[in-house]
Amino acid sequence: MIKFLYGTAWKEAETARLALLALEQGFRGIDTANQRKHYHEAGVGEAVARAIERGLVAREELFLQTKFTFLGGQDQRLPYDPQAPIARQVEQSFASSLVHLGTDYLDSYVLHGPSQRVGLGADDWAAWRAMEGIHASGSAKVLGISNVSREQLEQLCQQAKVQPRFVQNRCYASRGWDRAVREFCKANDITYQGFSLLTANREVLVHPAVEKLAQRYQRTTSQIVFRFACDIGMLPLTGTTNAAHMQADLSIFDFQLDPAEVALLESIAG
Known part of the structure; x- marks a missing residue:
């Protein structure tokens, strides 16, 4: 997959x-x-x-x-x-x-x-x-x-x-990361693909809690958002034009946020 x-x-x-x-x-x-x-x-x-x-x-x-x-x-x-x-x-x-x-x-x-x-x-x-x-x-x-x-x-x-x-x-953080649709997908064996995870959520990328997680894991805030997306069951999309960013995006699978951190990011969404 x-x-x-x-x-x-x-x-x-x-x-x-x-x-x-x-x-x-x-x-x-x-x-x-x-x-x-x-x-x-x-x-x-x-x-x-x-x-x-x-x-x-x-x-x-x-x-x-x-x-x-x-x-x-x-x-x-x-x-x-x-x-x-x-x-x-x-x-x-x-x-x-x-x-x-x-x-x-x-x-x-x-x-x-x-x-x-x-x-x-x-x-x-x-x-x-x-x-x-x-x-x-x-x-x-x-x-x-x-x-x-x-x-x-x-x-x-x-x-x-x-x-x-x-x-x-x-997928907008301000709308609960599209929670209603995601919940239906999860209950019905549908994979949710999230796009504009960064461009639609610029305020999340500079949020102190996200910056703190980036420091803890020695990652960028973009990597934290993509890792969060995976941890809540999304298949993320990226449209970056930068080779280094492509590599960084694909490197998110060697760490995982703990449940409390996932919940924190979901709460930031409001």
Whole structure:
């Protein structure tokens, strides 16, 4: 099981270089999306191809995750026909992702957020049923959903034929580190992927208690936050562009916070 994901959003022309750098530093899980507005999926595929060519990694050692994004989240560079039914859009986007990533299967295929703020609508179910068909074909090992509320996740799990294995949400300390969604995930064997753990929580990184823990463990405050995320059951994402930071992120697995320290960090969140 992958313990850390490298996120590739907002890297544009640097995507291939940075994804390859992440693989060189030891990352084996890469998250992307077929959403050219914020991701360059083909750049990830270029990095993967280079890494495999060089013998750095084999495809079966990688965890490749991408997403289907509804029209409202896209710009004009669409991976599907906008006039096609939603199910067909999913199929077209998935086929495009396989080409971009140079693979014949994906380890995880994620719905990049529901089409509406409250509940799940007809488009969401059309997309999920199409994704279930892709899963049944063996082309996507597991399915997931991102940017989702607990109420939406509960509804999905109640009616889905194929249960989501992953949830990926932006995780704010000020909201209890997305406690409600995480608790549901824990109770239903769903892995919670947390992103923006640093950028959404800058106040935590400079909190005296976190700085004290960093001193105690001789780590950075960023490492403390990532270790905390793992200790409460998250699969964290990092999008750092710095090789030293990549190495530091991957080095959090040789120490662990004690339960009282975990509780302290949860209480800082309020």
